[in-house]
Amino acid sequence: MKRFLLGIVLSVALIGCTDREQPTARTAAGKQAAADVRAGKAFAERECKGCHGLNGAGTAPAIPHLAGQRERYLLAALQAYKEGKRTHAALREVAGHMTETDMRNLAAYYAGLPPIAAAPGKDAQLVSPYEKGKALAAACVKCHGEDGNSRNPGTPSLAGQQPRYFVVAIQEYLNAERKKAPMHSMLSGLSKQDMESLALYFASQTPAQRAAPPAGDPVAGEPLSAVCGGCHGPNGVSTDTATPSLAGQDFRYLVDAVKAYRTTRKRENMRIYVTGLGDKDIENIAAFYSVQKSRAAEKGQTIVQDLTEKCNRCHAPGVDVPAMAVPKINGQDRDYLIMALRAYRDDRRESSMMHKMTLPYGDAIIESVSSFYSSQPAK
Numbered sequence: 001m002k003r004f005l006l007g008i009v010l011s012v013a014l015i016g017c018t019d020r021e022q023p024t025a026r027t028a029a030g031k032q033a034a035a036d037v038r039a040g041k042a043f044a045e046r047e048c049k050g051c052h053g054l055n056g057a058g059t060a061p062a063i064p065h066l067a068g069q070r071e072r073y074l075l076a077a078l079q080a081y082k083e084g085k086r087t088h089a090a091l092r093e094v095a096g097h098m099t100e101t102d103m104r105n106l107a108a109y110y111a112g113l114p115p116i117a118a119a120p121g122k123d124a125q126l127v128s129p130y131e132k133g134k135a136l137a138a139a140c141v142k143c144h145g146e147d148g149n150s151r152n153p154g155t156p157s158l159a160g161q162q163p164r165y166f167v168v169a170i171q172e173y174l175n176a177e178r179k180k181a182p183m184h185s186m187l188s189g190l191s192k193q194d195m196e197s198l199a200l201y202f203a204s205q206t207p208a209q210r211a212a213p214p215a216g217d218p219v220a221g222e223p224l225s226a227v228c229g230g231c232h233g234p235n236g237v238s239t240d241t242a243t244p245s246l247a248g249q250d251f252r253y254l255v256d257a258v259k260a261y262r263t264t265r266k267r268e269n270m271r272i273y274v275t276g277l278g279d280k281d282i283e284n285i286a287a288f289y290s291v292q293k294s295r296a297a298e299k300g301q302t303i304v305q306d307l308t309e310k311c312n313r314c315h316a317p318g319v320d321v322p323a324m325a326v327p328k329i330n331g332q333d334r335d336y337l338i339m340a341l342r343a344y345r346d347d348r349r350e351s352s353m354m355h356k357m358t359l360p361y362g363d364a365i366i367e368s369v370s371s372f373y374s375s376q377p378a379k
């Protein structure tokens, strides 16, 4: 008799769950009655259809597809709106007057629908930020050198430079916080994504080793550099994306840059370290840094691929992490994915884990990863 009952329970569970759904959602629901898919559909017809369709396809960009999404995740998302953990106004309003049963019915309804096929041509937008940066860099290399290794005294190398610093540096020229440089006019046409793509491209190039500098004494510069290493890294190879590497930099540029902190470049945390230095000291420090060996700061060539491998540990189709309500993201609307990832990164959407996953990434990479996932077939 026991065996017979178990058989019924199991087969009901199997009918109720799609093959994509882990049975844990049901067991977690404990003794609650099975969700009523028809009631869920009727509710969706009244309150959700305008935005999510009855087929679960977002009716406009940035509205997520719900069809075939994990039931457990849909339920968790609705609860998060109801409890105010997710803040979208329309959804808080809708979820606010739902009962627990309404939510379970709606989650079951949308989870049971066939997933939305990725729109054809979507992968046309799959642009690697590295390739984009490489194309844009053609306009820079005549001064900054092939692959960003400058051979012009006074013009900095960009190869191996830290990417967040790189973007800030461009913004400093645009805001006239730095003295107008010859390339100033061409920078104003760049979007934020362009700047990030350029930063990624140059950060990924290998800095060339430099010959002895025209002036200064590297040996005398080494002890003076001790106070700089805490921020600029051992031998000037920075490990912080917002602090520039100095290793392998052009000698003349380093001298000018240090002196500029006394006058035009307004960074208090830099100025205090260089105001006490005499001109000879500055030459010696610059000589020391210019001959240090540096290295690429990023692996931009494979960054999107490497990243999606990390994401796939939780988000690959077929993978489920029972301890978490992980959404499926393959085939999801691209604009919605971009918005969601930026919200995690900028702490506008709660999830400490997704915040950590997205924190280091600029918009160019977020857009590229989003294009990748939205172009994947949903399963």
Ligand code: HEC
Residues within 6 Å of the ligand: 043, 044, 047, 048, 049, 050, 051, 052, 062, 063, 064, 066, 074, 075, 077, 078, 086, 087, 088, 090, 091, 094, 106, 327, 339
């Ligand atoms: C006015 C348009 C609108 C209506 C009506 C609406 N939604 Fe949404 N829905 C959205 C938007 C936009 C988002 C993304 C909001 C965000 O960024 O948190 C969303 C997000 C969601 C999510 C989270 C999806 C995810 O991948 O995280 C769920 C679940 C959801 N809606 C279910 C519903 C249900 C069920 C109804 C009807 C009871 C409904 N929505 C009505 C626009 C709407």
Ligand code: HEC
Residues within 6 Å of the ligand: 136, 137, 139, 140, 141, 142, 143, 144, 154, 155, 156, 157, 158, 161, 166, 169, 170, 178, 179, 181, 182, 183, 186, 187, 198, 244, 256
């Ligand atoms: C006409 C020559 C020229 C061209 C073309 C040029 N630059 Fe420059 N760039 C310079 C010079 C000179 C400096 C140093 C200016 C200074 O002293 O602040 C510089 C400085 C920079 C810096 C600051 C580096 C640092 O270490 O702080 C960045 C970033 C930069 N350029 C990016 C670019 C990008 C991106 C392009 C192409 C879109 C470009 N430049 C094109 C000459 C050029």
Ligand code: HEC
Residues within 6 Å of the ligand: 156, 165, 168, 169, 224, 225, 227, 228, 229, 230, 231, 232, 242, 243, 244, 246, 254, 257, 258, 265, 267, 269, 270, 273, 274, 285
């Ligand atoms: C407290 C951290 C810190 C210390 C210590 C420090 N720096 Fe810096 N340095 C920075 C930061 C951050 C920037 C970027 C500031 C900006 O955006 O202009 C910078 C910028 C520079 C630049 C400009 C690089 C470029 O590519 O334009 C030079 C050169 C430099 N520092 C040299 C030094 C030297 C030499 C010392 C030691 C005498 C030193 N710094 C000590 C944090 C530090």
Ligand code: HEC
Residues within 6 Å of the ligand: 064, 076, 307, 308, 310, 311, 312, 313, 314, 315, 321, 324, 325, 326, 327, 328, 329, 337, 340, 341, 350, 351, 353, 354, 357, 358, 369
């Ligand atoms: C350790 C598991 C894990 C990893 C690794 C992970 N995620 Fe997530 N992801 C989650 C969980 C859990 C949620 C749901 C969080 C919530 O409730 O807001 C989520 C939510 C999301 C969402 C929101 C989807 C929606 O429908 O609203 C997106 C987009 C996303 N992740 C993309 C990524 C990307 C891109 C990466 C790699 C950079 C990544 N995730 C890495 C577990 C993970």
